[in-house]
Amino acid sequence: MNIAELLTYTDIDQLNRIRRTYGFEGSVHSKNELIRTLLFHLGGRRELSEQIRSCDAVQNRFLQLVFFDLRDVFSMEELLGKAKAAFGKEEGDLRSLILWLLKRGWLFPGVTPRTRHLYQVPGDLKEKINRLFAEEYLEDAVEEPVVYRDEQGMLARDLHRFLSFVMHNDVPLTAEGAIYRQHQRKLFKSFIVPEKPVDKKGWRFGFGRRYHLYPDRFSLIYDYAYYQGYITEEETGWIRLTEKGAGKILNDETESSQEIYRFWLRLYRKPVPHLPVVVRWIDLLARGRWTSVGVISKAVADWIESYYYETEETLLRRILKMMMHLGVVRMGEGADGKELVSVTEEGHALITGVSGFSEEGLDDRFSNPLFGKRLV
Incomplete structure (x- = not known):
């Protein structure tokens, strides 16, 4: 529902509470006059922009958590969870944030039988506020990159x-559970986007159950195939294709980009709990245009924290790199050497088609390489 419809369903006492929140006088002779007054104030671009700028840091984060979510309807439990995330490590009154949105007319109690015990965000207001968030960071027009990479599909x-490859070759595993390097090289040469076996000198953990054994892109492919039950790791030390996996080859079925993207969101939420906010920021800032990595870095600064050996900067670059592999973004370089990002149309469809906020992280069976192993 849009804001005009929700105001129509709202009783006059609540309408007057919203009016008093903004401190302006409005006619109370009729509900219709009061609604018109509120719409004039709530729908104005300048007024909305000033209200967003007046938010403190916690309110700003809460607004993003609610308005970046693809859903328009939330339970009280979900709103309290978002409020807790907005406060982060700080102590605060969670319900005060929800009340703050209600008083501003940015959130309403549900009005239909289906939403009676829920809370609803006006759809048109959400779009306006999200555009205003983006405009705070967007630079002037950025030139097309000199070169760029696009890996869609x-x-x-x-x-x-x-x-x-697994169907037509015997693929043995090392004692550590990795495909032997000579087999990896043969496999990677057949890929559209080739990679090299990892250099075991560096630390690698936290981004999947086999991330420590394989390069980033293939690690995602491997873990996804394992998660979907297309392959199995036999105790005898071989990788085998399951009946389900063989069916994908025999029927020449192409995997759904949406399912792979959803898996990546769930997998990477372990090291980046607020990944859904980050990808929404990227979509808002880089859909249909080229945007610098520096601008995106500023916008998502509140939502990425260092993770063991990964800094905020390297985490963002890892996220962008994987989004490129997934076909969600193109990455390029300007004439001045500046790194640029552009969300593809397929990428926008994926980001707006999968509500990352409601996707939980994967359990340890699919994300922890030590799951089921005894530690000595």
Whole structure:
């Protein structure tokens, strides 16, 4: 519902409470006059912009958590969870944030039988506020990059090539559970986007159950195939294709980009709990245009924290790199050497088609390499 409809369903006492929150006088002779007065104030671009700028840091984070979510309807429990995330490590009154939105007319009690015990965000107001958030960071027009990479559709096709490789080759595993390096090299040469086996000198953990054994992109492909039950790691030390995996090859089925993207969101929420906010920021800032990585870095600064050996900067670059592999963004370089990002149309459809906020992180069976192993 849009804000005009929600105001129509709201009783006059609540309408007057919203009016008093903004401190302006409005006619109370009729409900219709009061609604018109509120719409004039709430719908104005300048007024909304000033209200957002007046928010403190916690209110600003709460607003993003609510308005960046693709859903328009929330339970009290969900809103309290968002309020807790907005406060972060600070102590605060969670319900005060919800009351703050209600008083401003940015959140309403549900009005239909289906939403009676829920709370609803006006759809048109959400769009306006999200645009205003983006405009705070957007630079002047950015020139087209000199070169760029676009990998749309390639990861799903390389997943198919991996399954085909396992079907037509004997693939033994090392004692550590990795595909032998000579087999990796052979496999990677067949990929549209080739990689090299990892250099074991560096620390690698936290981004999947086999992330420590394989390069970033193939690690995602491998873990996804394992998660979907397309491959199995036999106790005898071999990778085998399951009946389900063989069906993907025999029927020449291309994997759904949406399912791979959803898996990535759930997998990477372990090291980046607020990943759904980050990808929404990227979509708001870089859809249909080229935007510098520096601008995105400023916008998401509140939502990425260092993770063991990963800094905020390296985490953002890892996120952007994986989004490129997923076909969600293109990455380029300007004439001045500046790193640029642009969200693809397919990427926008994925980001707005999968509500990352309601996707939980994967359990340890699919994300922790030590799951089920005895630690000595």
